[in-house]
Amino acid sequence: MSNQQACGTSQIAGCRFSVHPMTDDFVNVILGALEEVDTSKVWMETDDVSTCVRGRISHIFDVTNAIFVHAAKTGKHVAFSGTFSIGCPGDTEGDVYLAEDDVRLNEDVTKTIEQPTACQFALYPMGDGDYMDVIYHQVQEIAKLGVDVSSVHYATRLDGEANDIFKGLEQVFTKTKESGCSHTVMTVSLSANSPSHKGGK
Numbered sequence: 247m248s249n250q251q252a253c254g255t256s257q258i259a260g261c262r263f264s265v266h267p268m269t270d271d272f273v274n275v276i277l278g279a280l281e282e283v284d285t286s287k288v289w290m291e292t293d294d295v296s297t298c299v300r301g302r303i304s305h306i307f308d309v310t311n312a313i314f315v316h317a318a319k320t321g322k323h324v325a326f327s328g329t330f331s332i333g334c335p336g337d338t339e340g341d342v343y344l345a346e347d348d349v350r351l352n353e354d355v356t357k358t359i360e361q362p363t364a365c366q367f368a369l370y371p372m373g374d375g376d377y378m379d380v381i382y383h384q385v386q387e388i389a390k391l392g393v394d395v396s397s398v399h400y401a402t403r404l405d406g407e408a409n410d411i412f413k414g415l416e417q418v419f420t421k422t423k424e425s426g427c428s429h430t431v432m433t434v435s436l437s438a439n440s441p442s443h444k445g446g447k
C-alpha cells in the first residue's frame with residue numbers, strides 16, 4: 247500500500263459510541279450497562295456525549311457487544327451508534343492495553359443474552375485504492391455467519407441476534423485490517439426492542 251508510511255502504525259483499536267435508551271430511566275440504563283461490564287482490559291473514558299474504549303480488537307468488540315446487550319436486556323428500546331477505528335495516525339496513548347491477552351472477560355455472560363437486533367454498518371477501508379473490492383468481499387463474507395444481509399443506501403443492513411451481528415462486525419473489521427488496509431473505520435448503528443421492528447423492518 248503506497249501511503250503505509252504516512253499513516254499511523256499503531257495497532258490499538260478503538261470505538262467511540264453512544265447508547266440511547268428510549269426511556270425516562272435512561273441514566274440507569276446507560277450507567278448500569280457501563281458498570282455491569284468488565285472493562286479492565288480496555289482504556290475507557292465516558293463523558294456527557296459518548297464513551298470511548300481502546301485496546302485490542304477482541305476486547306473492543308467484547309466490551310461494546312456486552313454493553314449493548316446489557317442495555318437492551320432491560321427491554322427498553324435502545325439505539326447504539328458507534329465508530330470503530332484502527333490505524334488512526336497518532337493513536338498511541340494507552341498502548342499498554344495491547345499487552346493484554348485475548349481472553350474475553352464478558353463473553354460467558356454476553357452469550358447467554360438473546361437479543362434480536364437490527365444493524366446498519368458502513369466500512370471505510372482508508373488508504374486503499376481497491377476499497378470497493380474490500381467492501382464487497384467483506385459483505386459477502388458476513389453473509390455466511392447466520393445474519394440476514396441486505397443493501398441500503400450508504401450502508402449494509404444486518405438483521406439477527408446481537409451476538410451474531412457483533413461477531414460479523416468484528417470479522418469484517420479484523421479481515422479488512424489484515425488485508426493490509428492502513429486505517430480502517432467502520433460506523434455502526436444498532437437498534438433493539440423498537441416498536442417498529444414488529445411487523446417488518
Ligand SMILES: Cc1ncc(C[n+]2csc(CCO)c2C)c(N)n1
Nearest residue numbers: 263264265273276293294295296297
Ligand atoms: C455509552 C454512552 N456513553 C456516554 C453517553 C452520554 N450520556 C448521556 S446520558 C448519560 C448518563 C448521565 O450522565 C451519559 C453518560 C451515552 N449516551 N452513551
